[in-house]
Amino acid sequence: MKVAAIALVALGLTAGAAAAAERVTDLEYMKASRCKGIAEGVGQTDTAGLDAFLKEQKKGRQSFVLERADSEHDRAKREARGVDRRERLTAELTGACMAYMGPAKDVAAR
Template sequence: MRSTAVLLAALSLAIAGQAGAATASAHLTDVDYLKANRCRGLAEGFGVTDASSLDALIKTEGRSRVEPVYEKGQQEQVRGKRDAAKTDGKDRFQAELNGYCTAFLGGKDTASAR
């Protein structure tokens, strides 16, 4: 069990580094934009109170998206919020929120927010 937690932590850090590199660029790719939207849904579902940096990122990046990508982003937010409400897999979704989503949330750990 402990080795699984260590593995998940290492994987989360690796993914967070990739997302951090993506947010450091001038614009997000469509895939990173969709991931940011999913993170917003997860954050809302888990009750993260300060997601203002993520909201600003999504608003700014949403302006330059084609309609299908923008709509898919909204669907990802809904899916993330729905997934956070599920009892089955809650740990996995919390790990996702505390993994690559921290780069989109300004590097904040969200474990204390639930």
């Protein structure tokens, strides 16, 4: 009986460590928020991957990080409306932002 309880506790700790390993840094969270702003600004309608990533990664973030991520999102969205910056931001969206468009498990490996 005690062996089973110890095994369950160990399994729980291992699962918790794996979940913690998938968490991205605050800076990466803000970059992902910027990517969502770019996607919305250039008119990309499929932001489901980014939405899911941001929702999952939002848990446990400090309020100042969430506020900064929101301001990055808004700034990127405004930037994307400008014709002169659209090409550069589209390149960012199809380049660096691709890391945040899949499941969080894939992002941790990239």
